Amino acid sequence: MKTKKKKNIIELVTEFAKLQLAGNIPFWGTYFGYMLFDKVFGWTEFSALAVATILANTLFFIVDDKWVFANTRGKRKNPNEVLKFIVFMSFNAFLNFALTFSLLNYFGVSPYIGQFISAAIFTIWTFVGLRFWVFAPPRHHTLFAHRSVQKKPRHRTKRTA
Helix, strand or coil, rough: HHHHHHHHHHHEEEEEEEEHCCCCCHHHHHHHHHHHHHHHHCCHHHHHHHHHHHHHHHHHHHHHHHHCCCCCCCCCCCCHHHHHHHHHHHHHHHHHHHHHHHHHHHCCCCCCHHHHHHHHHHHHHHHHHHHHHHHHCHHHHHHHHHHCCCCCCCCCCCCCC
């Protein structure tokens, strides 16, 4: 039992480390994409950040699916992963936009700096959400999965006349 627990902890630490590497994709992709769309193409701050976020997170999903959490699920994949990822990352993007633009509007912090602040906040939150919700291992209903259903004999009570 201790070996399995130790293996699970090592697996979680390994996935966390991989996610920190893969997490550079949405961070730097959004950061440089924002810079490209803002400075080179002259888009509005919101449009530049939104498009950069979508593109970077699309690549992030692919890397998470194929590398970071590939061993967690085994051969079986959850068909709702894409939908869950979109919901989770959209929620994160909303929080990121709110944080980034709040820092800009209330404290005068540039979105370039706001992205670093946001990344620090989302480090643990993103791992937990992706590992335990989006790319969670399939759940088996253990009540029925490994147990054969056996009929219990009915006990009849004797009626006395």
